[in-house]
Amino acid sequence: MDAPQPAYSDTDIRTDWTRAEAEALYRLPFSDLVFRAASVHRAFHDPGKIERAQLLSIKTGGCAEDCGYCSQSAKFDTGVKASKLMDKDSVMQVARAAKAKGADRFCMGAAWRSLKDRDVEKICDIVTSVKAEGLETCMTLGMLEEGQAERLADAGLDFYNHNLDTSREYYDKVITTRTYDDRLETLGRARKAGVKLCVGGILGLGEDQEDRVGLLLELSRLDPHPESVPVNRLVPVKGTPLAEAKSVKDLDFIRTVALARLMMPKSVVRLSAGRETMSETMQALCFLAGANSIFMGEALLTAPNAGDDADSALLAELGLNREAADAAGP
Numbered sequence: 001m002d003a004p005q006p007a008y009s010d011t012d013i014r015t016d017w018t019r020a021e022a023e024a025l026y027r028l029p030f031s032d033l034v035f036r037a038a039s040v041h042r043a044f045h046d047p048g049k050i051e052r053a054q055l056l057s058i059k060t061g062g063c064a065e066d067c068g069y070c071s072q073s074a075k076f077d078t079g080v081k082a083s084k085l086m087d088k089d090s091v092m093q094v095a096r097a098a099k100a101k102g103a104d105r106f107c108m109g110a111a112w113r114s115l116k117d118r119d120v121e122k123i124c125d126i127v128t129s130v131k132a133e134g135l136e137t138c139m140t141l142g143m144l145e146e147g148q149a150e151r152l153a154d155a156g157l158d159f160y161n162h163n164l165d166t167s168r169e170y171y172d173k174v175i176t177t178r179t180y181d182d183r184l185e186t187l188g189r190a191r192k193a194g195v196k197l198c199v200g201g202i203l204g205l206g207e208d209q210e211d212r213v214g215l216l217l218e219l220s221r222l223d224p225h226p227e228s229v230p231v232n233r234l235v236p237v238k239g240t241p242l243a244e245a246k247s248v249k250d251l252d253f254i255r256t257v258a259l260a261r262l263m264m265p266k267s268v269v270r271l272s273a274g275r276e277t278m279s280e281t282m283q284a285l286c287f288l289a290g291a292n293s294i295f296m297g298e299a300l301l302t303a304p305n306a307g308d309d310a311d312s313a314l315l316a317e318l319g320l321n322r323e324a325a326d327a328a329g330p
Contacts, residue, residue: 012040017221022259034288040262054106056098065113071239072111085122098296101296106130107139107140109139114143115141127155128156137157138158139160143162143183143186144189161198161230164201164218165201166214167212167213170207173205196228199219200260209252216264219264229260231257231270232273233253234247234274254289257286262290269291
């Protein structure tokens, strides 16, 4: 018989977390923190289900931003060459292959500072076509101007990704070409248009514990909470200012995942970039602590990813997504 779980409801979802409360949770003994997060996770989600998304770079390189971690910035010599926006047929070929391999959501990213009006029609056509394949759609296109989010929503866009990256206090140590409030303004425009939000951050930028807590405080104060919260582990890129950044400790990463789950109970928390550096044990602990989504495939934009074979083997070993596996047959 399963052990009884504490009762949780939508009334437990808060947008008024204080820093003292969040830091106290983060500092709990590790087993207590993970147990609390697992309990909340089970109250709001199926603990046996891991969402699978695939991310495709539909326009690579040449970005005018100076994000200190990014291989696609035109300001850094990283060896990434700028490309034009992919044509719709090429995007659809990848989307259909992703669905055939079990993807639930198809995410597309363009290395732009902001979406230009001249590209909106092409982007909307891609969104509508991917949506017609039965996949959830997500786009990350930089900043949005007035009216653009509404056009994306009309095309069928489900999610808009625009990460905050880190805390407000640490942000200008990483990025100077776009402000924190610029990012929040774009998120507000997407939300106002009825598009769900996919917004999270990156761990390992040189930030400290207070910055990780600060990032989650910012996210948890969005009302409603972001429907999707990607948690990335920095993939250092030669040629960027953060190429030699010290990796975040495994336990600190897991603690951050657990805190995200506690502060945003209904959000999907995704293990995103950096998973190829995580052991199976670390990933399993992240799932226990409340992560319930991963990116599938061999690459994330320009960064390596764990790969479908490794993911399928890990999920099978952990007994996750059994229903989907049973439906697929032998």
